[in-house]
Amino acid sequence: MSGALVAEGLHYRYSRRGPDVLRGLDWAVAPATRTVLLGPEKSGKSTLLRLLAHVDRPRSGRVYLTEGGDARRIVGWLPQKPPWLSGLTVRDQVAYVGWLKGLSKSDAAARATDCLGHVGLADAAGQLTQGLKPWQRSRLALAEGLVHDARFLILDEPTAELEPPDRAKFWNVVRRLSRDLAVVVSTSDTREAAVEGIDRVAVLSGGAFRFAGARDAFLQLAPAAAPIPRNRKLDATERAAWAAYWSLLGEEAR
Ligand SMILES: Nc1ncnc2c1ncn2[C@@H]1O[C@H](COP(=O)(O)OP(=O)(O)OP(=O)(O)O)[C@@H](O)[C@H]1O
16 A cells, blocks of 8 residues: 555636636645645635545546545545534544444444544543543544544644644644554644654645645745744744745745
8 A cells, every 4th residue: 555645737716706726736645744734824725635535526637546446435534623413422423433434333433442542532532522622622533534544634724723732742643643644734833844753845825836845845945934923023033934934935024
């Protein structure tokens, strides 16, 4: 099993007369790589990830596995706001997703227990999903992505609601996942490109990639910028990092 997940010539718009959100994108996600997909808000990250995960279809172009087969069976997908089924426990929710992905009931239940252990949520297995904290929800989403043995895990802004310490812990969990798994994470926080263990970075803006390549090459062009702090002027290093990032996006420094 060594094929890539490939996007070829992807065009997308939400309505016939609407603006192009993606303008002919080509991309390949290699197996067993960790990729951060960066881009400003509304740049089309979620749209691209939905197409990669086969939950939506491009207007033109295609998404396929180089080794052939049904991508839906080996791609795990976590939307930014996963739907929660009320009244289910954490374990039942993960098992339900496994069953939807084609596992038998008993396999889904066993896998659910394993996956909750992998993501550090074993203690919450019997809790109802409604009462979970943001960090627990992000782990539950990970477990749902893993329950059917995905080889590509596509996560849409899983860290957006997390405080910095919980973000760091989330990334620790991702780093500990099987090295055979390819993980793609979207975020608008450029600092996440600098997280240890990331191999690749892609920067999406205006419906096209402004950069797609090795993380080290990205960090040379735009050293991961700090967030723009409120009530404080940027220091010279932060200003330079942001200027480099905006220039990658093809925009003037703000
Ligand atoms: N269901 C929809 N109907 C119409 N337009 C949409 C829909 N979803 C997204 N869009 C538009 O498509 C563009 C890209 O949105 P998308 O959510 O893919 O970007 P994003 O980079 O993921 O944004 P964010 O960082 O804010 O989540 C935006 O202009 C958005 O308004």
